[in-house]
Amino acid sequence: MTETAHQTPDLKELFRDSATYWQRQTKEINAIADDIEQTLSDQLDTARRESLTRKREILGDAVQTLLERVKSPELVLATTGTTSSGKSTLANFLIGDSLLPSAVQEMSAGLVKVRHHDNRHTLKIAPTRGATWATGEWDNLSANDIRQRLENTMEAFREVEKEDSSIEPVQFEIDWPIRLASEKLRFGLPEGTQITILDLPGLKAINDERNGPVIRKNISQALCLVAYNAEETDDKKQKELLNQVINQVTSWRKTSDVLGRMLFLLNRIDAFSRNDSDPNASLAKFRSYVTKQLREGLLKELPEEQTTINEIEPAAISSLPALWAVEANLAQSEPKKQQDCLESIEANFSTIFPKGYWKSYPRDFEDLTDDLRRHLIDDTLRYSFANEFEQRLGKHIAVNLPEIALAGPISTVANAANDFLTALDQTLDAYTTRTEDEAENAKKRLAKIEDSLIRETENIITNLEKLKKCAIDNSENSGVDIIEDIGPVLNEIGNYIGKPQLLAPIRNLSTDIFTRPSNDLSDFVEAILQASSPAPSPLMIGAPTLAQFINAVEKLQASPYGKVWQEGGVFREGPEATMVQAALDEFSKQLSVILNFVVAHATNHSGERISIIFKECVSLFIAEIEKRTHDALKHDLQAFPGLSTIFDGEIVFPSFKSVPINFVPEIEEWNGVETREEKEVSYERSLWTLYLMRHKVEKIVKKDYDVKGISICGIGDLFSGFYKSNEYKPLEECVWDYITTLIEVFAKSTKTRIEKGIESYKLAIDQSIYAVEKKQEEEIKNFKLYKNRLCTLLNTTTYAPEWKQITMMESSDVI
Template sequence: MTHDVTTIFTEVENRAKHLVQSWGKFRVDMERYLPESYQPEIQNLSAGLEAALQTLLHDLSHPTLTLATTGTTSSGKSSLVNLLCGAEIMPVAVSEMSAGIVTIEYSPESLLVIPQTPDATWDWGEWRGLSDSEFQTRLHDVMLKFIDTRELQPDLSSPQFYIRYPFRLASELQLPPGAKIRLMDLPGLASVGDEANRKIIQQQSGKALCLVTYNSAETDQQKVNQLLDEVVAEVKKLGGSPSRMLFVLNRIDVFRDDKTWPESEARFTTRTVDSIKQALKRYLPEYQREIDDIQVTKLSTLAALRSLQIQSEDRSVSNQACQTADRKFNSLIGEDILDDLPRKPEKWTDHDRDRVSQKLWQESHGEEFEEALKRHIADNFPQLVLEELMAQFKEDGGNAVIEWSQQTLQALLQSSKEKYEQEVEQLKHIRHALEQFLGEGAKEIRRPFEELEEKLKERLGDNQTPGGESDVIDLLENLPEKLGSIPRYSGLVEPLIPLRGWNRELRRNVNTVLESVASSLEDQSINLEEPVFTLVNYEHKKALEKDLETLNTVGYSGSLARKGGSKKVTSDADKQNLRDINKSLNQLSVSLSHVLEDVIQATYTVESGRMYSALSCLFTHYLNEMETGCHNLAPDYGINFPKHSLAQIDVSRESPPVHLKSGFPITTTEEQEAYKVKKEGRIWWTLWLWKKVDYKTQYRNRSVDNAEIPSAEVMLNDWTKQVGLAQMEIVERTGSWLLEQVNSLNANVAEVNHDILERYKSRLDEAHKNVQENQQQDETNLQLLQKQVATLSHQLSCFRLSEIIGAKDD
């Protein structure tokens, strides 16, 4: 069900304020019935809760909605940004134009900032008050300059663009007052290998709602399959659940050329949506249910944009839009309207323009897209922003208030001499019971990892056991099922699939690179166009292409690359050619090593994000289970585990280097070479009048270079083995890392539990001391306060986004 974003934000604010107000009323009663010595603590708790509330209110009143656009090749994502802005400020071209990330923030005043980057050969600085065409021209010139220069300087850093602009979308969305809106046009896959781009995408896209455009005009089946691979790559690049992504079938008006276009369009839409879902499920199996519910909408961005521009108050913009509409979109406008229009678009009346604009907006699916976008924002924006803010409010102030209140009142009720000794003894039993319960929970979650730990010790310990690689991999592969076999985690098998999926994806990408290189050598045609190469640093990819071209030039291609062979050469030219092939193969190993390092690191980074989500899901579930169990054993001790901080996982890991070898030994031997020596003489029986020429065979030693040149297939198998060593090191590191995270979580839970109990013991001792000083409290008043604390605790436990949305649904 779609919810009003502003209503949800307001409800979160109201509930937080109500909780603080409830504490304020409770505080008055506490100050009335408790000794004066408790006043400083109560004041500190109030200050902490108020500070947490103010932080929450500030963040609620200044949320940022980020819409990130990305897409497949030639899918019109820059046109989509223009549509969202309601103006043509992004350059649009037939070829790939994206270079760097364009960030656009809403502002009444226009501004363009292009920061200086290393070795920039384009204009950089700040420009204010630019017209739409000036924005487009400056962006176009800088992007084109970068694309052209990078051919000569492969290591050139991509430009970054920051724009402030009064874009149309801001007025169309119903967001909380004070909300900021940001558009991010992410570069195409060809620019993802740029390190600057990659870092920004990792930092920003996790909190963004994403619009993924798909090129509906592509009909070639091989290219369609490549588009589906690109969709998967884009979704994985953005990270997180596909549910926060709105998929846009752009350029859908291409079907209007068919006589039976409604059927063609409907058939394409059904088939493409199904193909996208199947591709996503194959590579993101942990999101099966979310993928079933992804939102897909049709759109013709250019026609929709022209619809808006026709209504522009700037007559020149309106006239130009009318001309484009008349020239390109007659099939959308329809004969009934076209027959009524003057032949020259600039002579169209306001009434004509209204009719054309409205028809274009409808037939381009502009209205359908805009409604889908609003639903998408309403359904996903609160979850992206509010869950973390609400958890932080609890950890910064709410949990401390509940813990102190519950423990203090329990301590006061058990503070009399006769009850104190019983409570101290009871505390020992409860401490033991909690430690036993948490210990069993720790062993339970750790059990699936223990066999992995043993295998890693065998491989990595002082007495290293050779082999066993497959055992370690098998144990990692089976982790989701082993965890799922534990009753309390039985429903988590699907979300935990990334714990094994990362290794398969790593192998798949590495094999794709190696096979592409081998086929390039065998076919004498360089083909590094698979989506995996978008993960590669541009300079490294260019170096690999150059080395492949060199090998073709020196003769390692075609039949020699396919079959390999023995070579024995004697001439200086042939010896030099053999050395050139060997040197070129060795150089190929160097450049291929760099490419594989890029692919492994980029793949591992993406897959680490999936592992992070899987472990976070497991750890949060574990903490909820442990917290519930602790509440049952010690309901009056205020035991709450800060899940937001405890479930945090260290993901800072580098992949190991790759060092490939692919040359061949050249041995030099000496062989006897026969040669003829000419000898002339006169024949005696002709009385020495005639001459005779004889050739005498003689022998000499000659240097011979010998080599066994490997085929591309042999090298491919050898490379696979060599890369396997680096992959195995990653497997071992990942296994050790998983164990570290589980052990760290268990240690932190035990520490939090210990600290809570120690605080209760300290409060119990303080209460008992007050009793000895004749400050015993009325139990009736304390019991009434306990009831108020229970109500306050219930309010805090219900301070969850799911509760608020559920209440709205009811």
């Protein structure tokens, strides 16, 4: 394959520097620990000695894990995509072999994990509940063998799924030589990098209860390639595909980093070369359209991620001809296979090449020289945009691999190092000779520090608890028009931490959770009643009962209500009312189901956003506490350097779960009076018959009758009435209970950390008084020196490379 131009020694240097730094730092920490323990060899009590040993081992294990990760980092590339986007073909292109099936139905469930192995060709199908297919492990398989087993297993799964919708997803594990692993130099990957390819279910399937947890777990530390089907020309279908992407991107975002680790990809772009006089211009126009729609859709969902979203620029590729070119390139020792691949390219994708390109090639591919074969392979990779895509992929890897491979282990090492250093500092305090007056003064310093830390913490908690007050003050209001005073509160909190817009997700809660889901469904229903074909909104994508809901709306349209749906109307008792009532009952039932899905999706999504933003706020809150306390008590804190680590480590917040709601339309009983004209017949005697005989007399009279039936308002008022009803109240309370919980978790965790940090030093001081009483004259040499060394280590800024600032060499060649 053509050599890409972006050699990236930065990754190798960064991994090496990380290892070198922590090896050096750990060596220095262990050296001072050895000195302290040797000096106190006759003094240390058993409990403290064991504690120091345990903390030293924890640090050693953390460093070893980091060194192993540096020596053998793992790169996980996860492929997923919209319906018919060619995501499995894309995965095969990265693997370098037609390993995964792509010509079958959408894989509705299951995860395929392909791990690189130089020599193994193994398939493992894990046992799962309800499996009717073969499970176990098979070795020495061909690519065709594995592909066939995958197809057969998924066919069997789909049959069982028809009877048992709760069946567990299938999980496949494959060991196979992955092409990218043999081309690490081209991607600037450190030697020893382990590569795994995940082929995920399509975007439309990922939101279900079975696949969702599996997928989210596996992409948490992966670079995700999201493929979009560029072959789709129908406007409605294009909109639906884009909504699939937007929905799943927002669903996957469990941390603020996940969005930045996604590379969007327009696949099957060969469609533009088939019947287009200027395919490059059409592709550029389409790419611009998709980019604009994608950015606007994601900004609507995640306005706080504007910087990342504005940098989204989808790459492009025709993955199938690119796959065949790669297979041809790797089949140098298999002329027949290589020729088949090249013939397939010419037969199916000749239009991606310039006009007249094939005139330079012989009619019979058996006559191709080695030089022509090589040129055809290179040109296929060029005109399928595979080279351009791999350049983008290389940059994507270089920017994100350090975060995936190193951030966690480095954080673990840093926390373990600080914990060990703090324990050493407290050990010095415990065995420093003190008089009772000196100990009392030290405790006063600690009390002063504690008061300052608690005071600053209380200031922040007081501001946060204003959010709780907003919820309480509005708890008696009906409907969801609440939190009138939340804007000023959020501004106050935002200004305190220096980021006024950070809390925007909370500001927009009412719209995000209540207004928008109802509006989306209302607009969708209105469009169907107008006899148009709307595309489901991002929130509706993946709703398991969407087809039933559409059918219920169409039945409502076909009923007499369909003629008066805008303004509403009355329907007299009888066949008309019965038909409307039945259609409305089914509509209400299906709307309740899909409404719970959409609202739960919107609410859980908003809950995750709140949690992410709250975590970011917490780091800023704590930084502000430390800054203000340090500015006020710089001298006092220097006496207890271990207190600088009390806020280290992440505060764990609970996940959010919504509560169900029910759509109950307002149907009023209708009673009225109806005047009808009727023919009245009587028999009378008249003059002209001399009153001898009676004759028939007919006349038209008006009579009033009592009538009854049902009265139903227009569809807009139906939704509006429900939106203002008490059905939303429990959900509203659930959301604000969650915010209250986050505040309480932060308050409790922060105060506990302060109390534990202070208390540990108090205990050390108490022990030092005990030592003075037992051995008044003993002086331990070098304590001051040790203290200074510990202060230096504890006050050193934690090593944290800026992953995103890696500069990449740009290619000067235009592909």
